Amino acid sequence: MELSTKIKSPVRCNTVENQRLRWERKWSRTAKELVETEQRYSEQLELIKSYFIDILKAKGTLKEDTRKAVFGSLESICLVNQTLLVYLEEGKFGIGFEEFCPHLHLYASYAENMEYAVKVLQEQIRKNKAFVRFKKLQESRPEFMGMKLEDLLPLPMQRIYKYKHFLEDLTANTSPDSTEFKQLTKAVNAVYEVSQHIQDRARSHENYLQMLRVQKLLKGRKTKVLASGRWFLKEGWLTVVPHKGEEVKHRMCFLFSDILLLAKPCHSLHPLHAGKFDCQSVYPLIECRVEKVFGHTRSQGGLISLTFEREKLLLMSNDQGNVNDWYRCLSAAIGQLKSRITVVHKKHNQGGRAQQYKDAITSLETISDASQNRKKQNLRQKRDKSENSNSQCSSFENESHVSKRRKLTENPSERFLERQNTHEVESSACTIL
Incomplete structure (x- = not known):
């Protein structure tokens, strides 16, 4: 060892x-x-x-x-x-x-x-x-x-x-x-x-x-690409699969972090817009669901399905690698956008709950203050009523005491003097007239 x-x-x-x-x-x-x-x-x-x-x-x-x-x-x-x-x-x-x-x-x-x-x-x-x-x-x-x-x-x-x-x-x-x-x-x-x-x-x-x-590259000023928080991801040509009875449309697709923009090229002989693109449609990615219809195998080309709230869009390419790149970029952009908005909603809800809690506490405090004020007001009213009733009783007693004393003090001689005085006043008044 x-x-x-x-x-x-x-x-x-x-x-x-x-x-x-x-x-x-x-x-x-x-x-x-x-x-x-x-x-x-x-x-x-x-x-x-x-x-x-x-x-x-x-x-x-x-x-x-x-x-x-x-x-x-x-x-x-x-x-x-x-x-x-x-x-x-x-x-x-x-x-x-x-x-x-x-x-x-x-x-x-x-x-x-x-x-x-x-x-x-x-x-x-x-x-x-x-x-x-x-x-x-x-x-x-x-x-x-x-x-x-x-x-x-x-x-x-x-x-x-x-x-x-x-x-x-x-x-x-x-x-x-x-x-x-x-x-x-x-x-x-x-x-x-x-x-x-x-x-x-x-x-x-x-x-x-x-x-x-x-x-x-875009014609005119109607479509605003520059926006805060928006990121450029990819661009390239794709074919829009038409509905029945319509022609195939080749579109230049610009993918951003929140939108997909489809544009067609302007005429090459146009004096002002040659080499530019005319925006045809803008699709928000927040309400989009992306699927790969075919193109899972090594076959030539593929098809991507984009489902929006009121419309469905089919994009096609003869290049299998191009289809895979677009599918991967679209899926990543939609996933990141939805996750970011979910986080924002959670923060907003947490903030809303906290605000609701604060509002509830404030309302309870307000209710308690109001009830205390009512109690104080009722006590004041009762005190005032009692004081008024006491004052009325005292005044009534005073008046009754004065009237009784007056009755007691009045004697026949005084009554005679009062009558005599009134009679003199009336006579003097008659003399003046």
């Missing part, structure tokens, strides 16, 4: 040692590639800063706001990456990226400004002849290796994606017990968030360009 353990232990040591050596080799290879590519990237940033930004700033070929709109935060990114390169060349990867990550917001703001920067650059190329001459002269320098300014501006966004892969490889081949592992792990998470944000922005911009292209 002891002999077996003595034999196995060297094998285990060799296995662990071999694994450690493989990690070290991978780590060294990744680190070397990271440093070399970072050196080239820093050189490119420095070239853009020296030959474009600094000279434009000195000559005044572009106004300050226009220059800032085109180049954004590129100068700040250049300074930050020079500091990072110093750490990387010294082999301090964890500390270098720990100092670099707080400045990742510069890359995020640069990516957000990219669309506007390209627009301003194209406008200057159309209008500013002096800038066009300067741009061509600088691009012809051998340091840029034939790259144009339009190719140089997206370099920071491309570099962020490479940072993500480099950091993942370094973290995977670093000992979890080391301090550098914790630093690289934080850097991976920070770079991933920024790269995801940049990727979402790029995808949104690409979707906008696609929808704008489709909008320009």
